[in-house]
Amino acid sequence: MKGDSVLERAARRFGTPFYLYDFDVIEAHVHVLRAAVGPRFELAYAVKANPSLGILSFLRKFGLSSDVASRGELLAVRRAGCPPSKIFSTGPAKSDADLETLVRAGVSQIHVEGEWELERLEEIAKRARRAVRVGLRLNPPWGIAEKRTIIGGPGAKKFGFDIPSAREILRRKSSFPHLDVCGFQVFNASNVLDERLLVENTRRVLSLALSLSKKYDVSLRTVDFGGGFGVPYADGEKRLDLGILRRGLGDVAREARASGLPDSTRLVFEPGRFLVAEAGQYVVRVLGTKRSRGVDYVLVDGGVHHFLRPVLFQSPHRARLVPGKTGDRPRRSSHSQKSLVLAGPLCTSLDVLHPAARLPLPERGDLLAFENAGAYGYTESMPLFLSHEWPAEVGVRRGHLALLRRPPSVARLLAAQRQPF
Ligand SMILES: Cc1ncc(COP(=O)(O)O)c(C=O)c1O
Numbered sequence: 425m426k427g428d429s430v431l432e433r434a435a436r437r438f439g440t441p442f443y444l445y446d447f448d449v450i451e452a453h454v455h456v457l458r459a460a461v462g463p464r465f466e467l468a469y470a471v472k473a474n475p476s477l478g479i480l481s482f483l484r485k486f487g488l489s490s491d492v493a494s495r496g497e498l499l500a501v502r503r504a505g506c507p508p509s510k511i512f513s514t515g516p517a518k519s520d521a522d523l524e525t526l527v528r529a530g531v532s533q534i535h536v537e538g539e540w541e542l543e544r545l546e547e548i549a550k551r552a553r554r555a556v557r558v559g560l561r562l563n564p565p566w567g568i569a570e571k572r573t574i575i576g577g578p579g580a581k582k583f584g585f586d587i588p589s590a591r592e593i594l595r596r597k598s599s600f601p602h603l604d605v606c607g608f609q610v611f612n613a614s615n616v617l618d619e620r621l622l623v624e625n626t627r628r629v630l631s632l633a634l635s636l637s638k639k640y641d642v643s644l645r646t647v648d649f650g651g652g653f654g655v656p657y658a659d660g661e662k663r664l665d666l667g668i669l670r671r672g673l674g675d676v677a678r679e680a681r682a683s684g685l686p687d688s689t690r691l692v693f694e695p696g697r698f699l700v701a702e703a704g705q706y707v708v709r710v711l712g713t714k715r716s717r718g719v720d721y722v723l724v725d726g727g728v729h730h731f732l733r734p735v736l737f738q739s740p741h742r743a744r745l746v747p748g749k750t751g752d753r754p755r756r757s758s759h760s761q762k763s764l765v766l767a768g769p770l771c772t773s774l775d776v777l778h779p780a781a782r783l784p785l786p787e788r789g790d791l792l793a794f795e796n797a798g799a800y801g802y803t804e805s806m807p808l809f810l811s812h813e814w815p816a817e818v819g820v821r822r823g824h825l826a827l828l829r830r831p832p833s834v835a836r837l838l839a840a841q842r843q844p845f
Pocket of ligand 1: 650
């Protein structure tokens with residue numbers, strides 16, 4: 425992470441609160457993940473993790489493919505220059521409009537999650553006179569349990585086909601003449617920090633895909649293992665061991681070849697969090713402090729309307745008091761650490777960015793930075809609640825700051841509304 429002078433500079437230039445994404449960190453994460461998965465596996469960035477256009481076009485420089493979950497995300501990756509041959513689409517409830525846009529764009533493959541969706545897609549493909557490549561998203565009865573529910577782990581859920589339903593579809597795939605069922609996708613768990621579980625899961629998914637493809641005569645174009653590469657949020661959580669991951673996935677790639685899988689079959693991971701989470705910080709300014717019945721509260725100018733993840737997953741992000749000078753006032757250097765409630769301006773006691781941050785008591789004007797805010801941060805939040813200003817999104821690359829997304833003013837948000845009655 426960049427030195428804190430960058431945060432101070434960004435605060436002066438763009439005002440608080442804001443998100444800052446460090447593009448050098450994103451680049452480093454692309455390289456380490458690429459090295460860890462090895463050349464046999466392709467990376468398709470899961471846009472939902474952070475759909476900032478600046479990030480999408482930066483990732484294009486490294487040739488990453490994309491996984492999109494809506495026509496909005498499709499539009500964004502196309503605008504960032506991603507060719508249709510490198511776009512996959514996955515999502516449990518795609519509308520006709522989503523499917524039509526994906527078909528018209530000619531994306532590489534659409535992952536279908538239910539029989540109803542196959543029927544809609546067949547109809548849409550027929551109308552468009554297109555042959556559409558389809559992967560079945562599977563929900564096998566095994567997988568990786570999640571510490572906090574995000575995707576759901578193994579078990580009944582809204583995602584994908586359970587195996588008996590998938591077999592049934594595969595038996596009668598010829599009843600969808602405009603759909604070429606040529607792949608499988610399994611994504612059961614996000615934020616996994618155990619590299620051995622990730623390797624074992626990859627092996628099992630591949631073996632399932634191979635056995636279904638043999639039994640039902642599917643010529644396998646793609647096997648997609650979803651995302652799931654985790655990052656440590658809490659103190660004491662260990663990082664993924666990328667060396668073990670590399671060796672394990674190297675073994676899986678060799679086993680794939682030994683089992684007769686052609687090199688032309690694309691083996692795909694769809695990482696989101698790992699690439700961007702640690703590159704991001706959400707930065708707020710302290711408005712004031714107070715004590716309530718013996719508890720120290722720090723009131724800041726941002727909150728969970730901008731950064732919902734800490735309450736959504738009951739998972740506080742590490743918070744730092746930005747050292748150095750804020751404004752012209754020298755910081756008091758020797759503060760003892762306290763347990764602080766860091767809370768925002770929303771009129772709900774849910775608006776707590778951290779329930780017990782161990783920090784020196786800050787002063788009005790100080791900056792606080794919440795780490796690991798680059799994935800599922802801004803766009804997983806609810807910025808309309810209470811009509812506060814939205815935060816800017818700012819990028820830093822080799823020390824240079826740039827605005828990525830200008831927040832719409834409250835006046836502009838009001839201008840989009842009508843008063844018809
Ligand atoms: C279909 C799909 N692929 C990939 C991802 C990215 O997962 P992660 O951020 O764990 O890498 C998600 C996240 O929800 C997803 O739904």
